[in-house]
Amino acid sequence: MSEPVKENTPKVEKLAKAQKLVGVKGMNDILPPDSARWEWLEGQVRSLMAGYAYRNVRLPIVEPTALFVRGLGEVTDIVEKEMYSFEDRLNGEQLTLRPEGTAGLVRSVVEHNLLYEGGKRLYYMGPMFRHERPQRGRYRQFHQIGAEVLGFGGPEVDAELILLANDLWKVLGLKDVRLELNSLGQPAERQAHRAALIAHLEKHSDVLDEEAKRRLHSNPLRILDTKNPAMQSVVEAAPRLLDFLGEASLAHFNAVKAILDANGVAYSINPRLVRGMDYYNLTVFEFITTSLGSQGTICGGGRYDYLIEQIGGKPAPAVGWALGVERVLELIKEQGEALPDLAPDVYAIIPETTALPVAMQVLQTLRACGVSAQMHAGSGDGMGSMKSQFKKADGSGARFALVFGADELAQGQVAIKSLRDGEGAQRTESLSTVADWAHSLQSAL
Numbered sequence: 245m246s247e248p249v250k251e252n253t254p255k256v257e258k259l260a261k262a263q264k265l266v267g268v269k270g271m272n273d274i275l276p277p278d279s280a281r282w283e284w285l286e287g288q289v290r291s292l293m294a295g296y297a298y299r300n301v302r303l304p305i306v307e308p309t310a311l312f313v314r315g316l317g318e319v320t321d322i323v324e325k326e327m328y329s330f331e332d333r334l335n336g337e338q339l340t341l342r343p344e345g346t347a348g349l350v351r352s353v354v355e356h357n358l359l360y361e362g363g364k365r366l367y368y369m370g371p372m373f374r375h376e377r378p379q380r381g382r383y384r385q386f387h388q389i390g391a392e393v394l395g396f397g398g399p400e401v402d403a404e405l406i407l408l409a410n411d412l413w414k415v416l417g418l419k420d421v422r423l424e425l426n427s428l429g430q431p432a433e434r435q436a437h438r439a440a441l442i443a444h445l446e447k448h449s450d451v452l453d454e455e456a457k458r459r460l461h462s463n464p465l466r467i468l469d470t471k472n473p474a475m476q477s478v479v480e481a482a483p484r485l486l487d488f489l490g491e492a493s494l495a496h497f498n499a500v501k502a503i504l505d506a507n508g509v510a511y512s513i514n515p516r517l518v519r520g521m522d523y524y525n526l527t528v529f530e531f532i533t534t535s536l537g538s539q540g541t542i543c544g545g546g547r548y549d550y551l552i553e554q555i556g557g558k559p560a561p562a563v564g565w566a567l568g569v570e571r572v573l574e575l576i577k578e579q580g581e582a583l584p585d586l587a588p589d590v591y592a593i594i595p596e597t598t599a600l601p602v603a604m605q606v607l608q609t610l611r612a613c614g615v616s617a618q619m620h621a622g623s624g625d626g627m628g629s630m631k632s633q634f635k636k637a638d639g640s641g642a643r644f645a646l647v648f649g650a651d652e653l654a655q656g657q658v659a660i661k662s663l664r665d666g667e668g669a670q671r672t673e674s675l676s677t678v679a680d681w682a683h684s685l686q687s688a689l
């Protein structure tokens with residue numbers, strides 16, 4: 245008798261465990277419950293922008309590299325050191341992850357002829373990217389909210405934007421925020437000041453650090469923004485741009501200040517305030533806090549009347565600001581400001597899977613009435629014990645637990661148990677009138 249033929253069963257190779265992948269350093273996940281703080285802040289901004297008649301725009305994250313080189317300035321830190329730029333493998337186009345929002349917004353306005361029918365008030369929200377060392381409130385992927393007014397040249401819109409930002413701090417409950425103002429004048433005035441500034445700095449070249457020497461003839465105005473203690477006395481003694489302003493520039497600056505004074509907005513004049521982009525002229529400003537250490541600027545901006553023409557559009561004035569979302573949220577947290585209760589209104593306790601159709605129908609009714617409702621979900625082999633469900637209901641922060649027990653459902657009812665009072669009061673409600681209970685709950689919220 246022949247031996248049975250043995251099948252050649254392939255040996256099952258043990259799969260190697262895949263290496264755990266993590267996100268890029270400085271590009272952070274925003275997870276619950278923190279994401280709720282972001283949604284709340286964005287909601288406050290949308291409401292305030294609507295009150296000022298600003299309209300929302302959504303812009304691409306990737307733009308032509310030339311947009312930022314031309315718009316921000318070739319010798320700015322952003323363009324020289326911080327941009328994430330790459331070549332498109334399909335067509336060789338040079339592209340960049342946007343490091344800021346203003347240049348892209350102006351590109352969009354020019355491309356779509358948005359100023360054809362007059363000026364525009366716009367705002368945007370979204371991520372920006374800069375290759376720098378991550379630190380508190382400063383990340384490689386960070387988020388900005390920006391407000392821009394295009395097509396209006398008067399000082400009243402400069403002041404309006406400052407009032408808008410100041411109102412936002414009030415809405416958010418922020419207290420440790422101060423406003424600094426300066427005027428950069430017009431190009432001819434800056435050129436005269438530039439010559440005087442270079443002459444002054446050259447006399448003290450022995451004190452200048454390497455960065456200042458590199459910028460001396462390319463972008464001397466940025467030297468005034470140095471944090472090097474050894475250079476402070478030289479910078480303090482430098483010629484002030486304010487002293488080179490002509491009559492029109494001074495009138496514009498004084499008109500901005502007069503509107504702020506009339507509205508009770510406190511500010512200080514900082515003649516060294518220059519901002520980080522080359523496109524600014526006339527009014528520049530920053531809102532600063534002392535609560536976040538070295539990352540004290542939470543919002544900054546100014547007028548940029550020549551950027552639209554630089555990017556290829558017809559000459560038109562513009563002014564705007566951008567705030568750092570991470571820094572604002574960090575400041576809210578630092579000051580201990582309370583956020584609205586983001587817990588669900590009700591949590592559904594479902595002892596048996598047979599109750600699911602009725603329970604989910606009731607929850608849909610509640611949601612249609614504006615009540616936020618979280619349903620307990622089982623693990624596949626049942627709904628879990630009542631004790632564990634109540635524990636999760638309590639942990640959710642819900643005000644009420646809705647218990648869909650067999651006895652209650654047999655009588656066409658649902659039990660409603662309070663989770664937030666000391667006695668844990670419980671009552672029943674008819675399934676046919678649960679919508680009335682939902683409306684009364686909404687009125688009490």
